[in-house]
Amino acid sequence: MSIYMRRVTELSVKGARVVLQGAIAKAEAMGIPQCVAVVDRGGNLLVFERMDGAKLHSQFTAIQKAYTAVSARVATGQLPFELAVGIALASGDRFATIAGGLPIMLDGEIIGAIGVGSGTDEEDIEVAEAGIAALKAVIDN
Amino acid sequence: MSIYMRRVTELSVKGARVVLQGAIAKAEAMGIPQCVAVVDRGGNLLVFERMDGAKLHSQFTAIQKAYTAVSARVATGQLPFELAVGIALASGDRFATIAGGLPIMLDGEIIGAIGVGSGTDEEDIEVAEAGIAALKAVIDN
Amino acid sequence: MSIYMRRVTELSVKGARVVLQGAIAKAEAMGIPQCVAVVDRGGNLLVFERMDGAKLHSQFTAIQKAYTAVSARVATGQLPFELAVGIALASGDRFATIAGGLPIMLDGEIIGAIGVGSGTDEEDIEVAEAGIAALKAVIDN
Amino acid sequence: MSIYMRRVTELSVKGARVVLQGAIAKAEAMGIPQCVAVVDRGGNLLVFERMDGAKLHSQFTAIQKAYTAVSARVATGQLPFELAVGIALASGDRFATIAGGLPIMLDGEIIGAIGVGSGTDEEDIEVAEAGIAALKAVIDN
Numbered sequence: 001m002s003i004y005m006r007r008v009t010e011l012s013v014k015g016a017r018v019v020l021q022g023a024i025a026k027a028e029a030m031g032i033p034q035c036v037a038v039v040d041r042g043g044n045l046l047v048f049e050r051m052d053g054a055k056l057h058s059q060f061t062a063i064q065k066a067y068t069a070v071s072a073r074v075a076t077g078q079l080p081f082e083l084a085v086g087i088a089l090a091s092g093d094r095f096a097t098i099a100g101g102l103p104i105m106l107d108g109e110i111i112g113a114i115g116v117g118s119g120t121d122e123e124d125i126e127v128a129e130a131g132i133a134a135l136k137a138v139i140d141n
Numbered sequence: 142m143s144i145y146m147r148r149v150t151e152l153s154v155k156g157a158r159v160v161l162q163g164a165i166a167k168a169e170a171m172g173i174p175q176c177v178a179v180v181d182r183g184g185n186l187l188v189f190e191r192m193d194g195a196k197l198h199s200q201f202t203a204i205q206k207a208y209t210a211v212s213a214r215v216a217t218g219q220l221p222f223e224l225a226v227g228i229a230l231a232s233g234d235r236f237a238t239i240a241g242g243l244p245i246m247l248d249g250e251i252i253g254a255i256g257v258g259s260g261t262d263e264e265d266i267e268v269a270e271a272g273i274a275a276l277k278a279v280i281d282n
Numbered sequence: 283m284s285i286y287m288r289r290v291t292e293l294s295v296k297g298a299r300v301v302l303q304g305a306i307a308k309a310e311a312m313g314i315p316q317c318v319a320v321v322d323r324g325g326n327l328l329v330f331e332r333m334d335g336a337k338l339h340s341q342f343t344a345i346q347k348a349y350t351a352v353s354a355r356v357a358t359g360q361l362p363f364e365l366a367v368g369i370a371l372a373s374g375d376r377f378a379t380i381a382g383g384l385p386i387m388l389d390g391e392i393i394g395a396i397g398v399g400s401g402t403d404e405e406d407i408e409v410a411e412a413g414i415a416a417l418k419a420v421i422d423n
Numbered sequence: 424m425s426i427y428m429r430r431v432t433e434l435s436v437k438g439a440r441v442v443l444q445g446a447i448a449k450a451e452a453m454g455i456p457q458c459v460a461v462v463d464r465g466g467n468l469l470v471f472e473r474m475d476g477a478k479l480h481s482q483f484t485a486i487q488k489a490y491t492a493v494s495a496r497v498a499t500g501q502l503p504f505e506l507a508v509g510i511a512l513a514s515g516d517r518f519a520t521i522a523g524g525l526p527i528m529l530d531g532e533i534i535g536a537i538g539v540g541s542g543t544d545e546e547d548i549e550v551a552e553a554g555i556a557a558l559k560a561v562i563d564n
Binding site: 052055056057058060061064065068077081084085088089093095096097098117 | 209223224226227230233234
C-alpha cells in the first residue's frame with residue numbers, strides 16, 4: 001500500500017443496524033422514547049429511527065450528535081459552552097454542543113458514531129453506550 | 142388496530158381557530174399587539190395572525206415557539222440557557238429557547254401547540270394560556 | 283368527537299420498519315444500493331437506511347422525497363418542471379421535484395410516506411412500491 | 424473481517440497533494456487560473472487551492488463538484504438539466520449540476536474525487552483529469 005492512500009475500517013450498514021437495535025432495545029427497556037442515528041466514518045447517515053413519542057426536533061439533533069462525535073472523535077457535550085458554540089457557528093451548524101453523541105472505535109480507529117436525542121443527557125448517553133455495546137458483543141463472538 | 146399504525150387525535154383547523162381567537166381576544170383586552178401561531182401535532186402551521194402593530198420578527202418566533210412546544214411537549218423557555226441554545230444549534234434552528242410556546246394537551250395526549258410573540262415573556266404566556274382556555278371551554282360544553 | 287379535533291391514523295415506528303425492510307429487501311434483490319426514508323403523516327422522519335454503496339447525496343433526497351409525498355399526497359416527480367422548481371424555491375427547499383417518493387394510504391387516508399433515492403427513477407419507484415406492499419401484506423394478515 | 428464493518432481504501436492527504444499539484448501544474452501550463460478541491464471518499468475536503476486570478480465563487484463550486492463526484496461516483500454535469508436541478512434542490516444544494524468534478528477510482532473502488540472550477544467546462548475537466556493522471560503516475564511507479 002502506497003503512502004498516497006490508506007486502508008481504513010468503516011461501519012457497514014449491517015453493523016449500523018446492530019448499533020441501532022442495541023440502542024432502541026435499551027431505550028425501550030428504560031421506557032424512554034428516543035431518536036437514534038448512526039453515521040459512518042465520513043459523517044454520512046447510515047441508519048436512523050425515531051421511536052413513537054420521541055421529540056420531533058430530536059430527529060435533527062440525533063443526526064448532528066452522531067456527525068459531531070465522528071468528526072471530533074470524542075463524546076459530544078464536553079467542551080466549554082462558549083468554545084462549543086463558537087465551533088457550531090464557525091462550522092455552519094455542523095457541530096453539536098450537547099451530550100448524546102459517542103464515537104464508535106475499533107482497535108483504536110474510529111469507524112463511525114452514534115447520536116441519541118430526546119431524553120436527558122444521562123439517558124441519551126446510556127442509550128448510545130448500549131448501542132455500541134451491542135456491536136462489541138457481536139464482534140467479539 | 143394493528144401495531145403498525147396508531148390512532149391519534151389532532152387539532153382540526155376549526156379547533157385551531159378557537160385557540161387563535163381566544164388568544165387574540167386576550168391580547169386585545171390587554172392592549173398588546175401579538176403574533177399568534179397554532180400548529181398541529183406534526184408541527185405544521187394551522188393558523189396564524191399578526192395583530193396591527195406587532196413586531197415583524199415575531200411572525201417567525203411565534204411559529205418557532207409553537208413548533209418547539211409540540212415537539213418537546215412542554216412549555217418553551219424552561220431549559221437552562223446553555224442546553225437550550227445547544228438544542229437550537231444542533232437542530233438547525235428548529236428549537237425556540239424563549240418563552241411563549243405551550244403544548245395543547247387533551248386527555249394526556251398532545252394534539253397541537255400555540256406560540257405567541259411580540260410581548261414580554263409573561264404577556265406571551267398569558268395570551269397563549271387564554272388561547273388554550275378558549276378551546277377547553279368549547280370542548281367541555 | 284367534537285369538530286375541534288379529528289381522529290387520524292398514523293404510521294407507527296413498527297409500521298415504518300416494515301416499509302423500510304420491504305424496500306431494502308427489494309433493493310437487495312435488484313442489486314441496487316439505495317437510500318430509503320419513511321416519514322409519518324406530519325412529515326417527520328421515522329426510519330432511514332443507506333445501503334452500502336448508495337450515493338451520499340441520496341441520504342438527503344430520500345428524506346425530502348418522503349416529505350414531499352406525504353405533503354402533496356401524491357407520488358413525487360409528476361409536476362411540470364417549472365412549477366415543481368417554483369414550489370421547491372417558494373417552500374425553502376421543502377419540495378422534491380424528482381421521482382421516488384410515494385404516499386402511504388390506508389382506507390383512503392394518508393398515514394405516511396416513503397422516499398427512495400440512489401437508483402434511476404424507475405428503480406427508486408419500484409423499491410418504494412415494494413416497501414408499501416410489505417406493509418399491506420402484514421396489515422391484511 | 425466481520426460483516427459488521429468493511430475495509431475500504433481512502434485517499435490520504437499525501438495522495439490528495441499529488442492530485443492537486445498535478446491539476447495546478449496543468450492549469451499553469453494552460454495559463455488558466457483555477458480553483459481545485461480534492462475530497463476523500465466521505466466527501467470531506469482534503470486539500471484546496473485557488474490560483475491567483477481564479478474566480479471567487481469557484482472556491483465554492485470546486486468543492487461542491489468534488490463532493491458531487493464522490494457522492495454520485497461519476498463525473499459531474501452528465502445528467503439532464505431537469506433531473507440534475509431536481510437532485511440539487513432535493514438534497515439541500517449538495518449536488519453540482521455542472522461539469523468539472525471527477526471521481527478518483529482505484530481498482531474499481533472510489534477513493535476520493537477532484538473538483539475544478541473557474542474555467543470553461545472543457546478546461547475544468549482537462550485540469551481535473553491531469554490531477555488524477557498525476558496520482559496514477561506515482562502509484563504505478
